Amino acid sequence: MTVRRPTVAGRDLGSELREIREERGLSMREVARRLDWPASKLSKIETGKQGTKREDVASLLAIYGITGQRRDYLVNKAGKVDKPGHWEKSGLDGGLSRETRTLIRLERDAIQIQSVEPLLIPGLLQLPEYTRALMKACGVPEQDIEVRVAARLSRQAILSREPGPAFQAFLDESALRRPVLPPKLMARQLRHLVETAERPNVTLRALPFSLGAHNGLDGSFMLLDLPEQKSVVLLEHKICALFLEDEEEIKFFRKEVERLNEVALTHVDSINLIAQIAKELEE
16 A cells, blocks of 8 residues: 655645644544544644645635635645645745745754755854844845744754754855854854754854865755655745755755765864854954
């Protein structure tokens, strides 16, 4: 018997439906009783392990009292849950973009995360001041900034969770030296990297200027390994995000990580470089 592996869209839709049910204070058994469903059907929908029909989602949302644009978005999403790969266009939900909410759910379930970031310090390693400065520079509305800063901080909690995912970040030296903050604050951000790297599940790999060109320069990406041998690659841009699931696509990005592992500084040498740059800024 073939076991259905959840897609990103199916997993994400199921998680959001579960969150809505819990916000309404309803048990799975109560909702299933109202719809005359076996409880196992709702369980499989919420974990993304069952194909979800639009009418089933519409029935759930009617019980939960969800209407308007959010209802239409979730019902339409139900038509995509059997398709691997997921494109998410920006749309705000409580101050957070939809792609951010999808990423939060994936990071929560991940057993390993590998981040390649040639321009910026990755979100899971940012201080609030760094995140705030980036969002202001990128034109995020003032009323949304603090919500997004708080969301990024809550994302970082996965690194200190027991057991937390194995997290490896590739940091180009240009990202370490870019003055996103005034020198003293930027030094604090770099010291924060050093402190976070003391956790046994966190590995930092610096890509120094001395490398010249390398394969990490042509775009950032995040590779997330999930339970049940499922992997997802996130490609993110200003107003959209693409979540890739095809095996050949995953294989391509895993090879990209292997190539970076061959040329990046070791974890220890990376920490030494980061500490050196912090010291230069402090002086």
